[in-house]
Amino acid sequence: MKDSLVLLSRVPAHPDSRCWFLAWNPAGTLLASCGGDRRIRIWGTEGDSWICKSVISEGHQRTVRKVAWSPCGNYLASASFDATTCIWKKTQDDFECVTTLEGHENEVKSVAWAPSGNLLATCSRDKSVWVWEVDEEDEYECVSVLNSHTQDVKHVVWHPSQELLASASYDDTVKLYREEEDDWVCCATLEGHESTVWSLAFDPSGQRLASCSDDRTVRIWRQYLPGNEQGVACSGSDPSWKCICTLSGFHSRTIYDVAWCQLTGALATACGDDAIRVFEEDPSSDPQQPTFSLAAHSRQAHSQDVNCVAWNPKEPGLLASCSDDGEVALWKYQRPEGL
Amino acid sequence: MASPFSGALQLTDLDDFIGPSQDCIKPVKVVKRPGSGVARIHIEDDGSYFQVNQDGGTQKLAKARVSLNDCLACSGCVTSAETVLITQQSHEELRKVLDANKTAAPSEQRLVVISVSPQSRASLAARFQLNPTDTARKLTSFFKKIGAHLVLDTAFSRNFSLLESQREFVRRFRDRANSSVALPVLASACPGWICYAEKTHGSFILPYLSTARSPQQVMGSLVKDFFAQKQGLTPDKVYHVTVMPCYDKKLEASRPDFFSQEHQARDVDCVLTTGEVLKLLEEEGVSLSEVEPAPLDGLSSSTSAEEPTSHRGGGSGGYLEHVFRHAARELFGVHVDEVTYRPLRNRDFQEVTLEREGQVLLHFATAYGFRNIQNLVQKLKRGRCHYHYVEVMACPSGCLNGGGQLKALDMPNRDLLQQVESLYGMVKVETPEDVPGVQELYDQWLQGESSERASRLLHTQYHAVEKASSGLSIRW
Secondary structure: OOOOEEEEEEEOOOOOOOEEEEEEOOOOOOEEEEEOOOOEEEEEEEOOEEEEEEEEOOOOOOOEEEEEEOOOOOEEEEEEOOOOEEEEEEOOOOEEEEEEEOOOOOOEEEEEEOOOOOEEEEEEOOOOEEEEEEOOOOOEEEEEEEOOOOOOEEEEEEOOOOOOEEEEEOOOOEEEEEEEOOEEEEEEEEOOOOOOEEEEEEOOOOOEEEEEEOOOOEEEEEEEOOOOOOOOOOOOOOOEEEEEEEEOOOOOOOEEEEEEOOOOOOEEEEEOOOOEEEEEEOOOOOOOOOOEEEEEEEOOOOOOOEEEEEEOOOOOOEEEEEEOOOOEEEEEEOOOOOO | OOOOOOHHHHHHHOOOOOOOOOOOOOOOOOOOOOOOOOOEEEEOOOOOEEEEOOOOOEEEOOOOOOOHHHHHHOOOOOOHHHHHHHHHHHHHHHHHHHHHHHHOOOOOOOEEEEEEOHHHHHHHHHHHOOOHHHHHHHHHHHHHHOOOOEEEEHHHHHHHHHHHHHHHHHHHHHOOOOOOOOOOEEOOOOHHHHHHHHHHHHHHHHHHEOOEOOHHHHHHHHHHHHHHHHOOOOHHHEEEEEEEOOOHHHHHHOOHHHEEOOOOEEOOOEEEEHHHHHHHHHHOOOOHHHOOOOOOOOOOOOOOOOOOEEOOOOOOOOHHHHHHHHHHHHHHOOOOOOOOOEEOOOOOEEEEEEEEOOEEEEEEEEEEOHHHHHHHHHHHHOOOOOOOEEEEEOOOOOHHHOOOOOOOOOOOHHHHHHHHHHHHHOOEEOOHHHOOOHHHHHHHOOOOOOOHHHHHHHEOOOOOOOOOOOHHHOOO
């Protein structure tokens, strides 16, 4: 396990503030970071070092909590505590604000683009999840307002290939949504966590969903379609989701983020104990009851809570992390031998 | 517990995190008694408070209660705890008044008037498998059996809401060159929409709202002003209950604009949802289908009918349809027979246009449900709203699908809604201009269509709610 996670670079991305979130662009060449200083910075490599290519300093009145790139890589969405979500269009050297999505009652906690690029989801402390549709003229319209959660919604993420949306909340549940006729409905509620669910990540196939929580566990959920071989009951035509694995005893504090590498299947976590951990699925384990082993553990990855971990979509093993200490760190992960 | 209020109201009003500095400023009436000296308070073992007077006599003090009205007057920190209170309170309140009437002296008794909305009636009709006429007659009979004196139909007061809406639109359309906020006119009969608009968009949106009162509140004026006077009673001696398809109507009845300072009485004293009426029936051990029907009442001899009546244009009142047909006639001399609705991005967002030689003369829309309200307001803010009139309702599918309607027992909600819509549509339709009794009331009660009385009793105002901006109210 030693040397399986090596630090490549550390950057003071949001000095005197927190760095809340990171997002790699689809090409894997740029890393967007956002923070409590209300700014968004775009990082790229120049030789061996990471430099700040752009700063977006106007646009939000309060903390920027999350950023997300569109599937085409030309747009960046930013979710802010000022209750708005901005959509930025990437031009040659800069970013220009295309529109500001308003409507949430208070802090927007997350934003995510659907794989088709036509839909956007946002969620907020106002307990709602909103689905937006964008047309060819970059006009955004609200398509649905979902009030299924009973508390603050922390994160939204789309399935890698289907128009299926997942949300995580302070109400300890994960909910899934899909389109039905001319509206969106909650088609599943995943219960099991004993405290706030902070983040979610789908596996490369989209059949499994990882959730991480304030209860210091990571849970893996699997989708069972109606008529499945394993005999898992489904109601109507909606798939059922069952918790097939719980990773407990590894984290000593709240787990704020989980990231599932779409290239290698490795699972990374960001923890309130300042550490980053990487888990690998045991190749011989039963797919219905998988086991995961701790493959890397960087105890003092940052000097404060780690808020986000993000795998580079093109370069296997390249992991970015950020922390309350305002720094962004880049790591090289190598699967240990004999694991 | 899922909130029973409309989606629009939920997002703005419910807030369980009350900041430490938000004092409850309930306007308590202080009764000053003659004599000096400070009263002493004694607390019994059971926790009850007694005031000990100077002469040694004791008086049990009533527990301070913060009611829904008080909270709204304060600028609204309606928490989910309060919503539980409201939802369980109203039919018990009615019971208390009916029981008090039984034992009170004749001069202390209150005349109980119950106004039933056609939407609630349709919901009950579906549940009990009755036609609308039988439902109306049986409800009249049931309410009278438990102590009500008069049972009315808010479809009658809706005539006034529709007529006032029609006239207002034509006036504002003709005035559009002089005012940047003349158009669009936004329908205002839905309190879920109004509370959201006042709280979230405040002074920006208020000028666009129609000032015509909703059928519930026009009935309030009719019962507490016209009817009470006819009976020789002051408004506080009449207890006016309405039966509505949603909880948001309870908030509308509590608005200070519908409270008479002079008589210290509300135009509508109590709002029951359709579900609460069902509770009343269940508590009486009565199935509506078994009740012996009674003849229908009216406010006067010229207004009572053999069967209930309704209006065209859908289950939310028909505002768009009536304003459109009237405007087409008044402004362009066009007689519109059937109004054609064109659904846009979803079925709760539909468009209606009047065209002549390729030119659009009138462009109207319906916007039901929070997502469509959102899009409408955002377009309005960006100057991209091309509609002249929008019928805005907070509930998807409109009032027939309100949060207080009876839920489906053994069928999908969609199927029940279709049944309720079809029962609603079965009722004979009337044109407000032709309804007997309406013109009479304009002439005799209001002294003319454009009179000061008509303006005061058939219209209302809106108020932007300022958000508290103290440092302590910041949400962390």
